[in-house]
Amino acid sequence: xxxxxxxxxxxxxxxxxxxxxxxxxxxxxxxxxxxxxxxxxxxxxxxxxxxxxxxxxxxxxxxxxxxxxxxxxxxxxxxxxxxxxxxxxxxxxxxxxxxxxxxxxxxxxxxxxxxxxxxxxxxxxxxxxxxxxxxxxxxxxxxxxxxxxxxxxxxxxxxxxxxxxxxxxxxxxxxxxxxxxxxxxxxxxxxxxxxxxxxxxxxxxxxxxxxxxxxxxxxxxxxxxxxxxxxxxxxxxxxxxxxxxxxxxxxxxxxxxxxxxxxxxxxxxxxxxxxxxxxxxxxxxxxxxxxxxxxxxxxxxxxxxxxxxxxxxxxxxxxxxxxxxxxxxxxxxxxxxxxxxxxxxxxxxxxxxxxxxxxxxxxxxxxxxxxxxxxxxxxxxxxxxxxxxxxxxxxxxxxxxxxxxxxxxxxxxxxxxxxxxxxxxxxxxxxxxxxxxxxxxxxxxxxxxxxxxxxxxxxxxxxxxxxxxxxxxxxxxxxxxxxxxxxxxxxxxxxxxxxxxxxxxxxxxxxxxxxxxxxxxxxxxxxxxxxxxxxxxxxxxxxxxxxxxxxxxxxxxxxxxxxxxxxxxxxxxxxxxxxxxxxxxxxxxxxxxxxxxxxxxxxxxxxxxxxxxxxxxx
Amino acid sequence: xxxxxxxxxxxxxxxxxxxxxxxxxxxxxxxxxxxxxxxxxxxxxxxxxxxxxxxxxxxxxxxxxxxxxxxxxxxxxxxxxxxxxxxxxxxxxxxxxxxxxxxxxxxxxxxxxxxxxxxxxxxxxxxxxxxxxxxxxxxxxxxxxxxxxxxxxxxxxxxxxxxxxxxxxxxxxxxxxxxxxxxxxxxxxxxxxxxxxxxxxxxxxxxxxxxxxxxxxxxxxxxxxxxxxxxxx
Numbered sequence: 001x002x003x004x005x006x007x008x009x010x011x012x013x014x015x016x017x018x019x020x021x022x023x024x025x026x027x028x029x030x031x032x033x034x035x036x037x038x039x040x041x042x043x044x045x046x047x048x049x050x051x052x053x054x055x056x057x058x059x060x061x062x063x064x065x066x067x068x069x070x071x072x073x074x075x076x077x078x079x080x081x082x083x084x085x086x087x088x089x090x091x092x093x094x095x096x097x098x099x100x101x102x103x104x105x106x107x108x109x110x111x112x113x114x115x116x117x118x119x120x121x122x123x124x125x126x127x128x129x130x131x132x133x134x135x136x137x138x139x140x141x142x143x144x145x146x147x148x149x150x151x152x153x154x155x156x157x158x159x160x161x162x163x164x165x166x167x168x169x170x171x172x173x174x175x176x177x178x179x180x181x182x183x184x185x186x187x188x189x190x191x192x193x194x195x196x197x198x199x200x201x202x203x204x205x206x207x208x209x210x211x212x213x214x215x216x217x218x219x220x221x222x223x224x225x226x227x228x229x230x231x232x233x234x235x236x237x238x239x240x241x242x243x244x245x246x247x248x249x250x251x252x253x254x255x256x257x258x259x260x261x262x263x264x265x266x267x268x269x270x271x272x273x274x275x276x277x278x279x280x281x282x283x284x285x286x287x288x289x290x291x292x293x294x295x296x297x298x299x300x301x302x303x304x305x306x307x308x309x310x311x312x313x314x315x316x317x318x319x320x321x322x323x324x325x326x327x328x329x330x331x332x333x334x335x336x337x338x339x340x341x342x343x344x345x346x347x348x349x350x351x352x353x354x355x356x357x358x359x360x361x362x363x364x365x366x367x368x369x370x371x372x373x374x375x376x377x378x379x380x381x382x383x384x385x386x387x388x389x390x391x392x393x394x395x396x397x398x399x400x401x402x403x404x405x406x407x408x409x410x411x412x413x414x415x416x417x418x419x420x421x422x423x424x425x426x427x428x429x430x431x432x433x434x435x436x437x438x439x440x441x442x443x444x445x446x447x448x449x450x451x452x453x454x455x456x457x458x459x460x461x462x463x464x465x466x467x468x469x470x471x472x473x474x475x476x477x478x479x480x481x482x483x484x485x486x487x488x489x490x491x492x493x494x495x496x497x498x499x500x501x502x503x504x505x506x507x508x509x510x511x512x513x514x515x516x517x518x519x520x521x522x523x524x525x526x527x528x529x530x531x532x533x534x535x536x537x538x539x540x541x542x543x544x545x546x547x548x549x550x551x552x553x554x555x556x557x558x559x560x561x562x563x564x565x566x567x568x569x570x571x572x573x574x575x576x577x578x579x580x581x582x583x584x585x586x587x588x589x590x591x592x593x594x595x596x597x598x599x600x601x602x603x604x605x606x607x608x609x610x611x612x613x614x615x616x617x618x
Numbered sequence: 619x620x621x622x623x624x625x626x627x628x629x630x631x632x633x634x635x636x637x638x639x640x641x642x643x644x645x646x647x648x649x650x651x652x653x654x655x656x657x658x659x660x661x662x663x664x665x666x667x668x669x670x671x672x673x674x675x676x677x678x679x680x681x682x683x684x685x686x687x688x689x690x691x692x693x694x695x696x697x698x699x700x701x702x703x704x705x706x707x708x709x710x711x712x713x714x715x716x717x718x719x720x721x722x723x724x725x726x727x728x729x730x731x732x733x734x735x736x737x738x739x740x741x742x743x744x745x746x747x748x749x750x751x752x753x754x755x756x757x758x759x760x761x762x763x764x765x766x767x768x769x770x771x772x773x774x775x776x777x778x779x780x781x782x783x784x785x786x787x788x789x790x791x792x793x794x795x796x797x798x799x800x801x802x803x804x805x806x807x808x809x810x811x812x813x814x815x816x817x818x819x820x821x822x823x824x825x826x827x828x829x830x831x832x833x834x835x836x837x838x839x840x841x842x843x844x845x846x847x848x849x850x851x
Contacts (some may be wrong), residue, residue, distance in 0.1 A: 003703050007816050007823045034827075036696035038811070060814040078814075103828060107695070117694045523784035 001031050005031050008106065011059055015079035016588075017126035018308035024120060024602055037109040039099045039287035044130050050095040051200075054085040055113040056321045061103025070554070075100065077590050084127050087113050090247040091265040093451040153237050154230045157259035161250065163188045164217065167193075168204050173197055184248040184260050187221045194245075195221035198248055205256045217471040228261075264591040281335055284584055285332070290325065294396040297321060298572050301359045310502040311561030312533055315356035316396045322352050323447050326365070329389045330448045339386050340566045341378045345446045345453035346389075346407060353445035354515070354530050359568055359578050363390065363398040364405050364440055368437050368453040371414045382413060405440060416453050427464040430474040438477065442519055458528065469613070476613035479516035480606045484599035485509050506567070510560040511596075513602050514553060520609055521545070532557060545608075552607060556598035563591055628845040630654045630776040632703055637774070644767045645738040652745045653777065657847035658851075661836070662693045664846045668776065668829035670821045671757050678759040680706040683733055685722060687822030688743055689829050691750070693842045696829045702743055703822045705730035723734035731797055734768045744775060748850055752804045752828040753777040776850040780807065780831045782842070783849070789838045811838070 013020040018027065036059075039045055046052045062077045076082055086093035086112050116123045163186035164173050170481060177185050177199070187195035197217060205220040224245060228237055230253040239250055242601075247263045277293065277300055285292045301318065319379045330346055349364040351357045365387075367386060369378075386407040394400045407413055414422070425440055442461065446454025465471055485504045518535050528540035533554055540550035567586075568578035584592065631654045638650035655664060670686045675681030683706055690700035705722065709729045747811045751757040754777045765773030788800045800806070803829055805818060811834035816823050836842060840849065 003822065004700050005698055005701060005822065005826070006820070006827060008698065011814070031687050032701065034698045036698070036833075036835060037694060038813075038830060038831060040837045060812060100833070104813055 001419050003032065004028060005034075007405050008034060008036075012057060012106070015057075015081075017123050020122045020126075021116070021120055024116075024123075026116065026119075028060060030112045030116070031501060032612060033112060036108060037105045038218060039103050039105060041099055041102050044096065044098050045098040045105065046086070046093050046095075050093065050096075052093045053091050053093045053110040054083055055081060055087060055110065056083045056097075057081055057106040057108060059104040059106050060112065061099060061101040061105075062102060063097050064100050066098065068094060072558070075594075077593070080590065084113060088117075088127065088530055090109055090241055092247070092263055104197075106183070111607070114209050119559065123362075148152050151232045152230070153228055153232045153261055154258070156234055156237075156261050156265045157251060158265065161186050161257045161259050163193075163257065165189070166216075166218055167403050168217045169214045170202070170217055171218065173217045174202055177202075178507060182260075184263060186250055186257050186260065187217060188257075191256070193225075193227070193250060193252065195223045196225040196248060196260075197221045200247070209337055217420045227252060227257075229253070230258060234261075242610065277322045278321060281321070281328050283326060287395060290392070292326065294325070295398065296358060298578075302572055304567055311356075311558055314565060315351075315354075315561075318357040318359065319352050321353040322361070322398065323348065324356050325398065326389070329392050329396075333385050333388050336388070337381060337512065340385075341381055342372045342374075343450040343453070344368065344373075344382065345449040345451055347454050348445050348447045350403065350440040352447075353443040354532055355445075358533060358565065359572070362401045363393050364401055365390070366405065366441075366444075367407040367414075368419055368446075368457060369415045370450065371415045371417050383408075385408070386413060386610065402438065403439060416456060419457050423457070424464055425462050427461070427471045428467050428473045432474055432477060435474050439475070439516065439519070443515075445530055462523070462526050462615075463529065466526050472520060472613040475516075475520045475523065476609040477512065479520050480509055480610055482513050482516075483606070484513060484602045486596075488600050497597065503581040503583045505562045506560055506582050509555065510599065510602065511564065513543065513606060514557045515562070517605050517609055518553060518611065524613070544612075549605070549608075552601045555603040559594045559598040563587070570586040623793065624630055627657050627845075628776075629657050629786070629847070630850065633774075637771075641771050642720075642769065642777075645741050645764065646771055646773060646850040649741045649745055650775070654746065655846065657688060657845060657850075660843050661840060661846055661849060662842035665747050666691045666693075666750050666829075666832070667744065668696075668750040669757060670751065670775055670824035670828065672819060672821045673756075673825075674710070674734045675754070678756070678763045681760075682710065683764060684708055684727060684730075684762055685821040686740060686822060687820070687825040690747070691824065691829045691833070693833070693836050694824070696833065701822060701826075704736050704740060706733040706736060706829055707731065714817075724740070733764055735793070735801050737768055741773070747851045748776050748846065750780065750828055750832050752780045752824070752831065753781045754778070754809075762815060774843060778832060779851055780828045780835060781803075782834070782851065783835050783839065784810075787835065804828060804831065808834075811835075 009028060013022040021027065037488050039061075044050075045056060048068070050064075058076060058078050062075060063082065063615075064072055065082065066072060081458055082097055083093075085095070091110070093118055093519070097451060102217045117127065119125070127390060132591040162180045162182050164176050164178060166187055168187075169174075173187075173211060177183070180429070184196055184198045186193055187197060190497040195218065199221065201220050206215070211220070220361050225248075227250045228240065230251055232251075240249060241263055249261050251259050251261055251587040277296065280293055281290065284293065297318075300321070326346060326348065327477065334340065345368045347353070347366050349366060352359060352364065369382065390400065390406045400406065405412060423441075426435065426441075444454060444461075449461050476559065515532055518532050518539065521544050522529065523534040525542035525544055527535050527541055527542075529535045529538055534552050538541070539545060545553075550606060563582065564580060567580075569583050571578045587595065636653040637652075640645060641647040642649060647828065649654050667688050667690050669686070671683050672685040673681045673683050685705045687703045688701065690697050693720070707727050709732075734743050749757075758774070758777060761773050781802050781804075784800075784802055788802075788810075800810070804824065805815065808815070808827060808831050811831065813827075813830055813834060816827050818827075820826060
């Protein structure tokens with residue numbers, strides 16, 4: 001009698017991507033090969049750096065995903081899948097997974113994942129990393145020299161092939177691999193390639209089977225391995241690895257092996273994308289060149305999101321790219337207008353200073369001049385320099401600031417002593433409304449020029465802020481201005497009109513309030529950090545928040561940030577201009593739950609700072 | 619948590635050897651001849667098979683088996699690959715009440731073979747396995763009755779009873795009890811371990827349910843390295 005595990009099949013088909021391919025008759029066959037595991041709280045499902053050959057479906061419970069550095073990347077709940085990223089990379093897992101509740105997991109063999117992935121487009125579309133790889137193969141327009149599309153597979157080779165003769169024993173082979181520190185070994189017969197042996201073969205076919213050390217290597221090698229020609233593109237190697245589920249491909253030239261490409265080589269190449277982009281920026285000598293790079297930024301952004309980077313990593317990468325544009329433009333400006341007559345420091349404000357930029361940002365910047373500055377002598381030079389830089393930043397996708405907070409505005413191009421006086425005024429005689437507009441100046445980072453000017457100013461700000469607690473009362477009050485849309489889960493309290501009436505602004509109502517809260521605490525404890533997560537660490541160390549509450553803020557920021565990033569990636573994919581307006585109807589129940597939790601955290605913490613920095617009532 | 623055995627350890631291996639001699643020629647003799655694991659076998663090395671029956675009623679002497687589901691497991695994983703399911707047409711006709719409980723329709727049962735035609739195959743599947751059930755009294759008794767009727771000799775096998783395991787795990791002396799005793803129904807036990815809720819009364823789903831429950835119980839209350847004789851009944 002045909003066995004149907006209806007309970008399992010139905011559970012799978014309630015969730016993406018299985019709900020969309022529920023009519024695929026193969027699903028029933030797949031269900032029959034599922035294994036089920038009950039895992040108690042706190043146990044590893046995929047231990048750090050352990051290989052993975054399973055797609056996991058969370059039937060009940062929850063897990064957390066940790067980075068190599070043991071940092072929390074995200075949490076996953078009932079109905080979600082994990083482990084596929086490593087399956088697409090041939091079993092190598094860069095993240096680890098641990099249960100945070102007692103969990104019941106359905107373990108789907110890699111074989112089935114790869115089969116469905118190959119045969120069913122709806123299924124594979126769901127696993128977006130892969131889609132991106134395919135897209136790249138289909139797209140011929142990319143002409144950057146870092147793209148896998150255009151780089152020949154030979155460029156990935158790092159050493160000549162390590163090989164052993166067919167007459168070798170398992171022991172000989174393992175010794176050769178250990179000596180050269182390689183994870184694969186080519187087996188040759190009179191210099192002709194006839195097989196390959198990998199770490200995994202030694203583990204599963206030799207050690208696990210209890211074979212004697214003197215067993216001939218030919219007993220466990222893979223005969224007639226898939227090879228590629230030295231002229232093939234690296235992208236084809238990626239596809240072949242995924243199709244055949246192999247980790248190593250020997251590369252041959254005129255029939256002779258010249259090296260081996262592994263999944264690790266490819267990942268390494270890929271993850272450097274943003275680094276290459278930055279080095280590319282510094283090579284440009286014209287605005288046109290910079291503009292053409294700026295058009296690739298959406299691609300880099302998408303790439304990072306698809307590579308499972310967290311918001312911190314993405315913010316960091318995007319900010320460094322932004323900073324590279326600023327620096328390169330200033331270098332070009334100094335070539336054009338000559339070297340500066342007095343020292344200056346170009347400063348980034350707001351998200352770029354905090355290294356939390358995303359894809360779509362206005363420019364917020366200013367200039368600190370040395371106190372040797374004399375307006376009559378030097379004014380014209382700096383006006384021309386900053387106008388040129390700000391306008392060209394605009395051409396490179398960093399829109400002019402609507403509030404005119406830019407170095408090109410003479411008000412924000414001042415000698416250090418004037419800046420210090422400004423801040424003293426703002427801090428000693430705080431005005432709520434003015435501070436609302438000025439909060440961006442309290443995230444200030446020198447990016448080019450004499451950075452000691454920015455350091456001195458930051459020191460001054462810290463000192464003043466700690467000496468004037470009344471100022472913190474105002475900042476705390478301002479941090480309470482923008483409330484998270486807590487009601488939206490019940491009655492859809494949404495922002496805006498027209499097209500945006502069904503949405504709310506994640507940045508304004510989720511991310512900005514957290515940044516504001518953290519800034520107040522950071523000023524209170526004299527932290528010299530600018531990045532919000534780093535500030536939270538300082539705040540935690542200073543004991544400003546009750547136990548565990550600082551970590552809550554990190555989590556909330558990550559949850560909201562992740563949803564925002566995914567939202568922007570989807571917009572880019574649909575050819576739309578990325579923004580911060582999220583329609584709650586487009587969120588999964590899991591995302592909604594996360595958002596609600598995050599908003600509750602924000603709301604509680606807003607209450608807390610109101611009380612914490614209440615000040616004296618007179 | 620350990621099973622308090624009354625007279626030393628229960629040696630199903632020895633009992634199987636004895637019955638292998640006595641049983642009449644045929645499938646049941648072959649079942650006993652295939653033997654049983656030694657009582658010193660560690661729980662983690664024990665081949666386990668979760669089993670559930672649906673019947674026409676609760677009285678093993680009167681009512682009949684109408685479906686049977688099995689699914690293999692060990693202390694770590696449940697393997698759907700080995701899942702099997704049978705339906706059997708009862709000798710007497712069904713009453714309306716039991717039809718609603720089981721979600722099995724008359725027409726499905728009408729087309730099913732009689733139990734005696736499939737019991738050989740079922741025995742093959744049970745060979746050498748320790749059986750996992752929720753409430754040993756029901757499943758073992760029904761199979762015993764069926765075996766007596768068909769082979770004229772008892773079918774008997776070692777069992778891990780998830781209900782009994784739960785009873786011991788939740789046991790508290792009366793002076794520590796507060797309010798009602800915890801429910802030992804399968805669904806209630808599963809909720810204690812945060813296992814998902816399943817539709818009850820399908821033999822294969824219920825077998826899966828008790829298999830998952832046993833895994834949870836093992837991870838909380840049992841020692842995978844302990845002898846199976848501490849647990850089987």
